[in-house]
Amino acid sequence: MTRIDDTFSRLKDNGKKAFVSYVMAGDPDYDTALEVVKGLPAAGVDIIELGLPFTDPMADGPTIQLAGQRALEAGMTLQKTLDMAAEFRKGDDTTPIVLMGYYNPIYSRGVEQFLADAKAAGIDGLIVVDLPPEEDDELCIPAQAAGLNFIRLATPTTDDKRLPKVLQNTSGFVYYVSITGITGAANAEAGDVGPEVARIKAATDLPVIVGFGIKTPERSEAIARVADGAVVGSAIVEKIGAGESPADVLAFVKSLADGAHRA
Template sequence: MTRIDAKFAALKAEGKKAFIAYIMAGDPDFDTSLEVVKGLPGAGVDVIELGLPFTDPMADGPTIQAAGQRALDGGMTLQRTLDLARAFRETDDTTPIVLMGYYNPIYSRGVEKFLDDAKAAGIDGLIVVDLPPEEDEELCLPAQAAGLNFIRLATPTTDDKRLPRVLQNTSGFVYYVSITGITGAAEAQATNVGPEVARIKSATDLPVIVGFGINSPEKSKAIASVADGAVVGSAIVSQIAAGKPVAEVLDFVKSLADGAHSA
């Protein structure tokens, strides 16, 4: 059982919804990023989604693209991202970390070496948005064999014919993208999300977590009320981009987490 599996089992036993926070590794710099990440569990975050900076982030909107560029400009790399996770693990051995990014840096490193290094750094799961199910032998199956969850995205365009293929080798949880488009582009609507979550849950026992377009405690609560939890990224990254002190960023995260947990 991975840390992700254990966390969702514990939340289910408590009757609580999950709150997941996305942070771009190395934004605006390594030390500040690490300080934020270290503060997330205390702010109520159940799972940390750690963004891997990449030069061509096709699924990300302007906010997260800019965060990735700031991180890259500051010298952030795949190795430094793993170093950040390892530093976090020095004081927290229980909070799950999901590494979210694109396949190119992983491919360049070599899948076997990457998986060994990710496990050693304390990574629990992967979201690699540009590897479809047809490419499962590339990374998904090796990751699962190495003891890492491979989390797949489902979207409003994932119809009933496609859904079984998407779910086939998914583990940890299913990430439902609430809108058609890029991150931060529009607001999620619980009335639209609810039926889609129910459709996915009828096909899997995995938790279904909803992300994209959640930017306030009220929205976090509304979305979590129709799913197993909520993910917030762009709204948190925006706080960091505005130069807010770490304490203020974490206060905002706590308000979002409280919203999801109150659902």
């Protein structure tokens, strides 16, 4: 049982849906980002997705691309991202952290070394956007052997033929991308998402969490009603990019989390 498994088990026992928040590690700088990350659990966040800055974030829209650029310009690295997770762990040993990013920085460090370092830093799961199931031997299988969940994305274009392949080595939860396209591009509609979530849940016992296109507490609640929880990234990152204080960012996060928890 990982922290992710424990979290979903606890939420289920309490009849609650999950709220997952994404922030970019090191945006706009290390200290500010760490302050926000440390404040997320008290704001109602059940699982933290920590973005790993990368120079070519092909699945991300302008908001998260710019966050990655700001973080990189401020000197953020893979090592500093792991340091941030380790620092967070000094005060919180229960909230799961999922590292979300691209394979290149992991490959550059070396898979074995990266997995040992990630585990030591208190990372619980990985979402690696550019590694398809056909490459599971590359990172997915070793990650699970190291005790890390490997979380896969399903999308509106993941048909019934493709779905079993996507699910075969996935653990922790399934991340359903509610729209076709990049992050922050459109609004998620519960009426469209519900049937897709039901289709995925018919094929797996894993929780299905929905992200992309959720920007308000009302939408967070609506999406959480038809899934096991909601993920918000771009709307939070936008506030950080606009220079809002950590306190104001966390107040916004709390409104989104309250929405999901009302579902």
